[in-house]
Every structure is written in C-alpha cells, then in structure tokens.
Amino acid sequence: MTLTQARPAAPAAGQPVAARGRPRRPRVFGAAVTVAVIGVFAFGPVYWLLVTALTPDGDAFTFPPRLWPRSVTLEHFANLADNPALGRYLANSLIVSLLTAVLTVIVAAYTGYSFAKFRYRGRRSLMYLVLASQMFPQALLLITLYLVFSATGLLNTYLALILSFTTFTLPLCVWMLKGFFDTIPDELIEAAKVDGAGQGAIIHRILLPISLPGLVATGLFAFIRGWNDFIFALTLAGPQKQTLPPGLVNTYLGEFQAAWPDLMAASLVVSLPVVLGFVLLQRYLVAGLTSGAVKG
C-alpha cells in the first residue's frame, strides 16, 4: 500500500474546502438537532398529556389543537377525588405488576443460568423453543387462557393475570439474563467450585449478587409488561381486580363520551409513583441492559 493511497482523496475542483477545525460546528449542530428530535419524540406525548389535563373541557377539543392552553384549570385533577375506583385500579396494577416482575425474575434467573453455564443435550433446541414461544400473537392465546382459567376457577383473580403476564415475559427475560450470565467469566464459577461451593451457593452467593443490574433490568421489563397490558387485564381480571389500563378506559371512554382531559389527569397522577420508581432504579436498568449486550 502506498502513502498516496492512504491519504484522503483531494476535493474535486469547484468544491469548497473546509477550514481546519471547522467541521466540528456542523457535527455539534447535527447532534443538537438529533437530541432535540429525540427529545420531542420522548417528551412530546408527556407534554401533550399535561397540557390536555390542564385544559378546560370546552377548550380541549379546539380545532386546530393549541400547543399552549388558552386557559388552565385543575378541575380534572379535582375530579379524581370523585372516583375512588382509581385507587383500586392503581393498587391492582401494582400488585399484579410487582408479583409478575418477581416471579419472572426468579424463573428467568434459573433458566437463564442453566442456558448460559451448562451444556446438555437439547439445550440449544430448548433455547430456541423458549424464544419461539414469544412469536405467537398473544391475542391468539386469550380465548384459550380464558377457558383454562375459567375451568380451574382462577378467572377474576390476581393469579390469572400474574401467570399469564409471566408466561409472556419469560421468553425474552430468559434470553436477557442468559446474555447477562454469559458475560460472567466461567473462571469465577470454577474458583468457587474449587473452594467447595455447590451449585446452590454458586448461583445464590456469587452469580445473583453480581447480576443485580441484570435482574433489576429484567424485573423492570416484566413490570412494564404487566403495567401496560390492556386486553388480558380486561378479560381475565373481572371488575374487582381490574388494573389501570382497562379501568381508565372503562371510566373515561365510552359510547358517547371521550373525557380526554379527565383521562389525562388520571394517567398523569397514577404514573407518578411508577416514574419515581424508575428514576430510582434507572442506573440498574441502563447497566443491566447494556452489560448483557456485549459478551466480555
């Protein structure tokens, strides 16, 4: 390879030559624009939710829509006090989502460990089978699950929701944790074995403590799945165990009503505890999601 070939190509005649050091400005500008666009995508819906919640009923449907409300009201937040069912929906959502997260993490941790650190006949097939189960449209399973839960008397219970959500979150969570466990050097496990540790001690006293970010990330993923679900919660939970998504829709949207400002106010308020929880745990989430991404 010659020196000439290694040099950058000379600019064609007539093209402007950028001054040394100047290309940085467009790069910074481009990055700023990119961040701004992503910011709008990320926070635009939240902003719209807030604006709608603060807009009086008569102004909420103004056409064309106003980005900045003409007048502001807190009446939609005050209306929440008239709806005691919201507290029940929130409690149901928290119970179902937390238990789904815990159950998912427990099962996914052992399964992921098995896939990551053991070699046995059928392991690879089993791994792909677990992944393949994620490919089925979940709505397809709704009728089957309804009939199964109905026959077993589990319909209209928390357990019906927790079991169905766990079933759907497990495949991806198993693979998430397998990826995480893959990054843990086998030498660490070998050293523990040399020191006389059994499998139980290895997984409980070594592997799981150092995998905390991965476990938290997996748990948060499972939590979100349980928190956001609409159709399974609507169908399997019954009126008393209904979670927030169907509860809010049932309360604010109907044949002749679309109480968007009330719905937005309720959504905002019930989201706050979860947002706070995520803010506290976000460092685990980021660490957990990224560390499993690169095999070390």
Add this chain to the structure above:
Amino acid sequence: MPPLSFSASQPSGPTPLTRRSLFRLTGAVLGAGALAACAPSTSDSDSDSSSGDSGGKDFKFTAWSLNEASTKDALQSLVDTYASGAGAKITTASYPYNDYLNQVLLQVRGGTLTGAVQLDVAWLATLAATGKLVDLSSYAGGGYTDAALGIAKVKGTQYGLPWTTAGIGLIGNSELLDKAGVTTPPKTIEEFEQVLRALKGLGGGVVPWAAMTKVDQLKDFIAWMWAFGSPVVADGQVVVGDDASVEALTWYKKLYDEKLIAPDVNRFDARALFAQGKVGFYEDAIAGRGAVTKASPDKELASKLLPVSRPVRAAADKPRHLAWGHAVAVLQGEGSEAAAKFAAALTSDPKYTGPWFTKAGLPPTTTSGLASAEVQNDKFTKDFTAAIGAFSEPDPLWVYPQFAQIEKVLADQVQAVLLGKASPKEGLAAAKEQMQGLVK
C-alpha cells in the same frame, strides 16, 4: 481470593439458623403467601358462581352504562332501587363500550355470564347466534311501541327488550345555517348540496358536513344508499353495486372532492368539530347531544342543535335512517327469570324509564313513556324523534351474526373510492363480492 466457606461443605450435624437462612426462609414464605393470596378465595364474590343464588331472586347485570360518567350514577341508582324493592342482590359488571361485545361473547361462550345484559341493538343477532339468549316474548307486554319491539327481535324472536331507540341522522348547527342564509332545512339531496355550498361559503374553516369518512363509522353510508333507492340487501342477497348505490357513492365522492365533506373523520372527530362550532351538519344518535354540549365552549350550543330528516331524491320520498338503540337481553342460566323481570321493569316501568330519560337523555320505548311530560317538554328529543326516530329502520346487515365484518368490507371499499383508488362501480362491485361471501 480468600477461601469461601459454604454451609454445604461444612461437616454434617445440626446447622445453626443463620441470619441469611432466616432471611431466605422468610422470603420463601412471603413469596408463597403472596401467590396464594392471589389465588381465588372461597369468599370472593367475583369468582363464586353460586353467590348470586338465593331463591332465584339474585342475578347479574352487565352494562357499559354502569361505568360511563354520564350514565353510571343514574343507572346504579335504578339498579339499587329495583334491588331493594325486589329484595334481590344484583351483581353488576361493566366493560368499555368498544370492547364490550367481545367480552360478553367470550363470557357467554365460556359459560360464565348469566343474568341481564345491556346490548346495542346491532349486536342482538350476534348474541342470539350463541343460542344462550332467553326468548322474552312473555315480558314484551309493557306497552312498547311496535317499532321498538321490532328492532329487539331476531328472526321474529324477542331476544331483547328495547330500552331506548332512535336513529342516526343529521344534526345541524342552526346558528351556522342562519349565517349561511338557510331558512328551512333541506328536504332533497339537491337542496342539501346547495346548503353545503352556502356553508362552505362562510369560510373560517367551517366544515359544511362532517360526514363519516373513516372506516370505523362508514356504515353510515348504508342510509345514503337507501336514499338513492338501493335496498342494499334483497331476499338474502347483497345488492350493493346496483345503479342506485353506485349513484350514491358517486355523489358522496363528488362532495368529498369538492371538500364539502372532510377527510378522515369518524363520530368522535365529528362531535369534537361540531362542539367547536366548526361544522354545519354531522350525523349522530340522540345521545350525541350530551357529548357535543359537554365538549363545547359555547354554553348555548344545546339550543342550536337542529335534527334534520335525511334529504331524499324527490320531495315526496320517505326519508330513511339507520336505527340505533339499546336493549336488555337475558342469558339462560342462574337467575334468568329474575333478570327478565328486572329487564322488563327497567325498560318499561315509568318508575325507571322516567329518571333514565331525565338523567341520561335516552328516550323510552313505550308509548306512555314517549307521551310523558318530561319527553314532550324536551324540544330536541321531540324534534329528533319526529325528524329521525320516526323514520328509522334496522341496518339490513344486523341479521347476520358477522355483520361487523360485512360492514367493514363495505366501509373499506367506500373509503378506497373516496381516496381515488377505485371507481364507485369497481369499489362497490368488489364490496358486493366480499360481502356476499361473508353472508353465505
């Protein structure tokens, strides 16, 4: 690395209860307890199928109106009144309107739903096809109008008791019509077009007619095919694509191209635009009044609502509107007799129909109820009933359990024509073929 010590490698003998093992044990017990707590309890009324049975008086009542802000308090009050009067326990349940039919169907097929259920009259045939609805003919003597009883029948059997019926028709904004110089409502399609052009001339972003142009509500087009002379269904055969229906769609497309009707509008959009005083006409059921007045900054909008009969081709033609309404059906099984008595009382006894109209704005279905002072003194209801309700007929596709799929096929093709992807003749020919395939 310092050597690790594990309890597993320690010599056998009694293992002391360490803080760690105690923590594990507590965790395991709590976890098991939490899951057990989520399992069905014998005292859980939701899952106890026998809890509603005491001498056949108790039953379930499922209704979407039990959860909608505009109706829930009024309906719960009626249910409580009936329950205390009859000495019955009525267990209530509710699902969002848009998911209601699927939820009810699933529960009926799963054998978990009994008692009385509120239904849109459009859904009766679908529910009747499950074979689980009770024939309520013996409860239909409460003074219902013949028209109301008719829309709650499926193939001649009274599977529902009509609770409220009206039609879906044009509602005008009298203030905008005055501004446009329109002194009398249009009677013919030609006059209607002229009025729409006058409304467009007002400018200021006024949509002359917020007609349905989104697929989810394009079933409204069936009434316009009627207006042009197409029966839509004749002798069990779909006749969409005949000359009259093609003429209707050609007209609809012309208005769309001239921007006399707006693109991408469904009922919710139309109500929102109408509430803002930006729409000359839109089509809705009688209960739409509550939605538009609540969403409007104009506190006087209610007095500006003008129900208008559907324009016809010749002045002597009879206007036709798609019927709309609610019925109460009863499912076979536990408490069905008690539920049927409740359904009859709720839908025909003035003790219940009067307050229901006053609080929810939904007109009764009995002759005496319609003649009552509260209904007669409500100008909008009276005008709507005279202009629209009196000329309402069931959608000819409702008799098919798969009516929703059939309507969607039609709506898809009408929208394709509006968007210029097919000519009216091609679009309706394709619709006919697919619709007939679903009817068989």
